[in-house]
Amino acid sequence: MSGSSETTPFALELSGIAKNFGSVAALKDISFTLRKGEFLTMLGPSGSGKTTTLRIIAGFMQPDRGDVRMHGVSVAGAPPNRRNIGMVFQDYALFPHMSVADNVAFPLLARGCDKADAARRAAAMLDVVGLSGFGPRSVRQLSGGQGQRVALARALVFGPELVLLDEPMAALDKKLRGTMQTEILRIVKQLGATVISVTHDQEEALVMSDRIALFENGALAQIGTPQALYETPSNPFVADFIGEANVLEGRVGAGNTIAGAGWRTGAGHHALPGAGEAVRIAIRPEKIHLADEGEAGVEVTLRQSTYLGVEYRLLVTLADGTPLQVRNRDMRRLAGLQPGETVRLTWAPEDLIVLRGA
Ligand code: ATP
Numbered sequence: 001m002s003g004s005s006e007t008t009p010f011a012l013e014l015s016g017i018a019k020n021f022g023s024v025a026a027l028k029d030i031s032f033t034l035r036k037g038e039f040l041t042m043l044g045p046s047g048s049g050k051t052t053t054l055r056i057i058a059g060f061m062q063p064d065r066g067d068v069r070m071h072g073v074s075v076a077g078a079p080p081n082r083r084n085i086g087m088v089f090q091d092y093a094l095f096p097h098m099s100v101a102d103n104v105a106f107p108l109l110a111r112g113c114d115k116a117d118a119a120r121r122a123a124a125m126l127d128v129v130g131l132s133g134f135g136p137r138s139v140r141q142l143s144g145g146q147g148q149r150v151a152l153a154r155a156l157v158f159g160p161e162l163v164l165l166d167e168p169m170a171a172l173d174k175k176l177r178g179t180m181q182t183e184i185l186r187i188v189k190q191l192g193a194t195v196i197s198v199t200h201d202q203e204e205a206l207v208m209s210d211r212i213a214l215f216e217n218g219a220l221a222q223i224g225t226p227q228a229l230y231e232t233p234s235n236p237f238v239a240d241f242i243g244e245a246n247v248l249e250g251r252v253g254a255g256n257t258i259a260g261a262g263w264r265t266g267a268g269h270h271a272l273p274g275a276g277e278a279v280r281i282a283i284r285p286e287k288i289h290l291a292d293e294g295e296a297g298v299e300v301t302l303r304q305s306t307y308l309g310v311e312y313r314l315l316v317t318l319a320d321g322t323p324l325q326v327r328n329r330d331m332r333r334l335a336g337l338q339p340g341e342t343v344r345l346t347w348a349p350e351d352l353i354v355l356r357g358a
Helices: 050-058 100-110 115-128 144-156 174-191 202-208 226-231 236-241 331-335
Strands: 012-021 024-034 039-043 065-070 085-088 162-166 195-199 211-216 219-224 246-253 257-260 263-266 278-283 298-307 312-317 323-328 342-346 353-355
Touching: 012 050, 024 050, 024 065, 024 219, 039 050, 039 174, 039 202, 050 085, 050 162, 050 195, 085 144, 100 115, 100 144, 115 144, 115 174, 144 174, 174 202, 195 202, 202 226, 211 226, 211 236, 219 226, 219 236, 236 246, 236 278, 236 353, 246 263, 246 323, 263 298, 312 331
Parallel strands: 039 195, 039 211, 085 162, 162 195
Antiparallel strands: 012 024, 012 065, 211 219, 246 257, 246 278, 257 263, 278 353, 298 312, 298 342, 312 323
C-alpha cells in the first residue's frame, strides 16, 4: 500500500546487453528485471543465448554493451567472486576430497566466517535440503539427487543476493528430476532466494518459474508468467516452443470469424483486425475435439492415430493438406477410427490464440 515497490531497486536488472563472438551476434539487446524472491527460467533452443546471458550475469564474461545492476548498483567489471552470487552447475562440481559438511561450509570460510559458525550454518543448511546427518559423509558416497542437494546447499549457505542454476537437473534421470524440481522450489522459496535457472526442458520451466524468459536467436522472444506464454504467446515461435501448437493462416470474415482453406471458425471474444485482413491463429492439440453428431466443425482427413494409454494422438490434414496435431481422450470414439477416414473436428472459439507478431 505504501507504494514502496516503485522505489525498491530490482534484485537484478539487465539493460541493453549485447555480445558478439566474431561475426556471431550471440546477444542482441537483452533487457529484463528480476524482483527479490522471484524464480526466472531462461528457456530457448540451443545457441539462443541463455548461457552467454548467465555468464555475463555471473561475471565470467563481459558484455560488449549494456549494464548489469544488482540491487540498483552496477556490477560492470566486477569479477564473479565480488558479485555475491550462488551457483549450481550441471555437473555440480563438488570438491571430491571433502566431506559433505566441508563442501557446504566452504563458501562461508572463504568469506571469513569462523570455523564453528561455518560448521553450525552448514549443518542448518543441510537440514533445509533434507540431508541432516549427511555432514561427515564423503561426497563420493552420494546419489545424484543427494549430490545435487549438497551443491544447492553450498550455493545458498552464504545468503547470496542471486542464485544461478545452470541446467542443474540435466544429469538426473527423468523421475528424479521431477522430485528435485519440487524440492529445489521448496528450498529456494523457503529461503526467499532470487533465482535464475537455465534449462532446455520446457516442462521444468513451466513447473518451477514465476516467469520464463524465452530466447530466440540472441533476443527475448517473450518474457512473462508460464500462463502468459502458454495462453497469450506473442508469436508463432513462442506458441510452438511452450507446449505444442497448430498454427493456421486465415482471413477475417464477417461476424468475427476467421476462415482458411477448407476451414472456418468463430473467434469468440478475440478482437480481430478488419474483415479481409490476414490473421494467424494457433490452437493447442488438446483443445481440439471430435464434433458431435450435427455439430458444426472442420472436416479433416485422419492420417495417423496413436494410442498413448490416457489419450490418443492424431495427425490429421485439412482440405489443403495443412497438418494438425490433436490430443484427445474420447477413447471410445477414437478407438474405432481408421486412417483415411474423414473426421469432423471442433474447438471452442475462446481456446483459439490469435497471434500478432511476425
Ligand atoms: P545451449 O542451449 O546449447 O547451451 P545457449 O542458448 O546457452 O545454447 P549460448 O551458449 O549462449 O547459447 O550461445 C549463443 C551463441 O553464441 C551461439 O551461436 C554460440 O555458438 C555462440 N557462442 C557462445 N559462446 C561462444 C564463444 N566462446 N565463442 C564463440 N561463439 C560462442
